[in-house]
Structures are given as C-alpha cells and as structure tokens.
Amino acid sequence: MKDDSTLYVGLDVHKDSITVAYAIGLAEVEVLGKIGTTQCEVERLCKRLQSKAKHVCLVYEAGPCGYGLHRQLAAKGFDCMVCAPSLIPRKPGEQVKTDRRDAIKLVRSLRAGDLSAVHVPTVEDEAFRDLARAWAAARQDLKQARQRLKSFLLLHGVRYVGRANWGPAHRRWISTFSFDSPWQQLAFNEHRRTIEDRLAQCARLETALREAVVDWRFYPVVLTLQAMRGIQFTSAIGLVSELGDLSRFNHPRQLMAWIGVTPSEHSSGTKRRQGSITKTGNSYARKLLVESAWTYRHPARVSTDIQRRQEGIPKMIIDRAWDAQQRLCRRYRRLVARGKTEHVAAIAVARELAGFIWDIGRLGMSLALPRHA
Incomplete structure (x- = not known):
C-alpha cells in the first residue's frame, strides 16, 4: 500500500454494470474492469481499492441510478463525488465513446479538478x-x-x-x-x-x-417563501424540494447560476458579449421561478391571499417580502420602458427573485415558526 499517494477512481455506472478505472497519484490510468452493481460486488471493489492506497477519491456521473452508490461508498469512508455530466470536459471532434473511455476520462478529470459536483440530498x-x-x-x-x-x-x-x-x-x-x-x-x-x-x-x-x-426540516422555508408574491404552496413546495438546503449557496449569484437564469457570455480581450440565459441546472425549479416572476408585472400590492399566507410569519420576513415586491415590480416596469420585451424583463425579474428567495429562505431557517399546514 502506498500511504502517501491518492487513488483516483472513475466509475462509469449503468443499471447492471460498473466499469472501473483508477490511477495512483500522477501515474498512468489503468482499467480495473467491469463489475456488477450488487452490494457484495461493490464491497469487494472497496476492499481492492483500500489495498492500493490509504486515501481513495471516487467519482461517477449523476444519472438514473440515483445516489445509492454514493451513500454506500460514503458509509465505507471513501471520498466520493457525484459529478454533473453536462459539465465534464470533452474534446471537440471526439467521436468514440465507450464505458472504458468514460471511466478513464473521469479519472483524469477528477485528478485535474475539472469536475463539478452535484448536491447529494439526504x-x-x-x-x-x-x-x-x-x-x-x-x-x-x-x-x-x-x-x-x-x-x-x-x-x-x-x-x-x-x-x-x-x-x-x-x-x-x-x-x-x-x-x-x-x-x-x-x-x-x-x-x-x-x-x-x-x-x-x-x-x-x-x-x-x-x-x-x-x-419536514425545510417546512419553515416553505412557510416563509409563501410570504412573497407569486409563490403559493405549489411553487414553494416545488422550489424548496428541488433547491434543498439554501445554506449550501454562499452567495445568491451561486443560486442564480444553479437555476440557470444568469446570462451566457462570450468575451475576449476588450469585447464583452452576453447572450441568453444559460438554462443550466434544474429546469423544473427554473420553470417555477419564471412563472412566479410574471406576477411582478402588475403594480405592487398586498392581496387578501398574500395576507392570509403571511399570518403567523415574523414581521421581519413580511417587510423583506414587501421590499422584494416593490423592487421587482419597479424593475419590470423600467425594463419594459427601456424597450426590453416582456419576456426578457420577466427573466431579469426571475434572476433577482432568486436572490430574494435565497435571502428569505435562509432567514426563515433561523427563526422559530408556527407548525401549521
């Protein structure tokens, strides 16, 4: 065993098989072979990996097989990452794709630090x-x-x-x-x-x-988000279930990028070109966010329905929701007055709305709220 080296392992996971490749430190990548997906075969793989190095880092792509393998490997004490498939570096013009090549590519990208991890929920x-x-x-x-x-x-x-x-x-x-x-x-x-x-x-x-x-542990977030305009029970449940723990985003811009409402950019030298939104990340959360943003095209007001949803919510959160409504309604009107289309204005409002959701959601988790449905 080489205790001073890190073993990088790439797993190309399918329903009935897992193709394994590994590299110790900066050594050449080797293919360990193909194993099954049963718990016994995964445990045998863990013992083989532990015999090669003390520190083992594994990675596999997020996919239809879920997070069961991640939890099994994490329970064994391994450092395991589930990476975003759409953000894996790919060579232009590469025409050959096999399980073996995918596993090798995962090892090299993991070792280079080029992979983006996805959030694994509890x-x-x-x-x-x-x-x-x-x-x-x-x-x-x-x-x-x-x-x-x-x-x-x-x-x-x-x-x-x-x-x-x-x-x-x-x-x-x-x-x-x-x-x-x-x-x-x-x-x-x-x-x-x-x-x-x-x-x-x-x-x-x-x-x-x-x-x-x-x-549910995020029930306070569901309550506080309903204090905002355009976010009723349906939208709040959908957003919070997809976003999960908002504390994992250190800045609201990270949440905006995760939802995919930030502008794409292609800049070089002194020229800066921004295009349409990236549409990366969770499409369902983005859909709910944009639907909520459309309600801010009307003048700011607190309707009877919003008053009902704000019952029992701390005044601090209600004031923050009112500030958000005033700002976003004004933002929409200004963009339309400048000649922007209604759709572009709604997307811009959705981007800022994500920031208010980040702020109010995190604030709601820190406060004691009533337990009513």
Whole structure:
C-alpha cells in the first residue's frame, strides 16, 4: 500500500454494470474492469481499492441510478463525488465513446479538478422530493389529459362559446355533451374518465404533501417563501424540494447560476458579449421561478391571499417580502420602458427573485415558526 499517494477512481455506472478505472497519484490510468452493481460486488471493489492506497477519491456521473452508490461508498469512508455530466470536459471532434473511455476520462478529470459536483440530498429530503415530483407529474398529466379532450372536441367541430378554462360552467357543458356514434362516445367517455382519475390522483398527492411537509426540516422555508408574491404552496413546495438546503449557496449569484437564469457570455480581450440565459441546472425549479416572476408585472400590492399566507410569519420576513415586491415590480416596469420585451424583463425579474428567495429562505431557517399546514 502506498500511504502517501491518492487513488483516483472513475466509475462509469449503468443499471447492471460498473466499469472501473483508477490511477495512483500522477501515474498512468489503468482499467480495473467491469463489475456488477450488487452490494457484495461493490464491497469487494472497496476492499481492492483500500489495498492500493490509504486515501481513495471516487467519482461517477449523476444519472438514473440515483445516489445509492454514493451513500454506500460514503458509509465505507471513501471520498466520493457525484459529478454533473453536462459539465465534464470533452474534446471537440471526439467521436468514440465507450464505458472504458468514460471511466478513464473521469479519472483524469477528477485528478485535474475539472469536475463539478452535484448536491447529494439526504434520504429524507430525497423521499420528500420524490413525493413532490410525483405531484408535479400528476398535475402535468392532468393538463395533458384536458388538452387531449379539448383537441378531440375541436376535431369534431365542437366549440365551447366562452372561456374554456375548466371552470364550473365549462365542466357542466362537457358533462351534458354526447355523440351520435357509440365509438366516438366511448372515446369521449374515456377522455373524461382520464381527467377524473388525474384529478383524484392530484388530490391524494396534495393531501399527502400537506400532511408530510409539517414534519419536514425545510417546512419553515416553505412557510416563509409563501410570504412573497407569486409563490403559493405549489411553487414553494416545488422550489424548496428541488433547491434543498439554501445554506449550501454562499452567495445568491451561486443560486442564480444553479437555476440557470444568469446570462451566457462570450468575451475576449476588450469585447464583452452576453447572450441568453444559460438554462443550466434544474429546469423544473427554473420553470417555477419564471412563472412566479410574471406576477411582478402588475403594480405592487398586498392581496387578501398574500395576507392570509403571511399570518403567523415574523414581521421581519413580511417587510423583506414587501421590499422584494416593490423592487421587482419597479424593475419590470423600467425594463419594459427601456424597450426590453416582456419576456426578457420577466427573466431579469426571475434572476433577482432568486436572490430574494435565497435571502428569505435562509432567514426563515433561523427563526422559530408556527407548525401549521
């Protein structure tokens, strides 16, 4: 064993296999081979790695296999990193990709310090995020089912006179409609039944979320974020479940970059060119953030709904939320007055809104808040 050297290990992880490559210190990278993904085979790999060096650093790409391998390796005392696949350096024109080459590339990039680690949530945080994502997926399925039914009716020349927003009048009209053909009626009934099933699924998941969030460690953050304009229970749950611990961001700009709302840049010498936002990071969190930002195009005011959400929230946070609303509403109007499009102005507001979320969320974790759903 070489106690004075660091063993760098790259793992190319798949559902049924893991390709392993390693290098001791600055030595040439070697391929250890391919192993299975069972716990016994991973433990045998750990013993082989421990026999080669005292300090072992492992890395694998974030993917559909999750963080189970990271937790297993961390429990063995290894320094393990889960890296972002989109930020791995790649040579232009490289046309050959194999598991062996990917594992070797991970070793070299880890040794050079060129990899960006992703945040690994705790088991509890990941479980709550899974529940929140199931709820978001059910609401998306409901939206698609409604669109399919509206398209079916339009295809057969059935048009609703009014606003087809699935309000009471729209639903009553749909419930009284029928087709002459039994086949078309069967298809129509199945579309309606799909909507009813998705509505029931959304109700079950929302009830479960409202019951579970009270015992979640980030429940104070969910409460404090709802004090802000445009962030209701749906948005707060989605944002906090995806962002996780806001204290891992040392500066609000780090959160803005993680969500992907910072401008892209291509500068050289004295020329500085900025383009559209990077759209890196979590797309669902970015979607929720931009949707919330659109509410700031209206003049600043505290509605009855916002007052209800602010009940029991410390005055310090309420004042901070009001400052954010005034600043962001003014920011939107100024950008539009300067000739910026509404979409560009909303993205700029979303970027600053991320900074206020960082501030108010961290402030909420440090305060004692009431435990109500």
